[in-house]
């Protein structure tokens with residue numbers, strides 16, 4: 001029995017559509033992760049539950065994207081991508097306001113691009 005990646009990630013995608021950041025929480029070791037996996041990346045447990053994050057975290061990495069990797073993102077370029085460590089412990093990639101810096105506290109918001117909900121972090 002196997003589920004496709006899109007089935008595993010469905011709660012995350014549905015959360016975005018509802019304006020919520022959802023992450024997986026391991027019932028065995030408490031680790032949190034945002035990319036949908038079958039098992040905990042920390043201890044290998046499959047006892048994962050979906051939870052909704054508060055959307056506040058700290059910038060862990062910043063990348064300025066001058067040339068979009070696909071036609072879909074070209075209208076947005078140049079843009080800023082960040083990896084944010086949410087207060088719940090999971091790391092999540094999203095767009096960000098220009099000028100955000102590593103270590104800065106940010107809050108997640110959402111914007112729609114070509115019919116998809118994308119994450120955008122802003123200071124505060």
Ligand SMILES: [Zn+2]
Nearest residue numbers: 026029040043
């Ligand atoms: Zn675990």
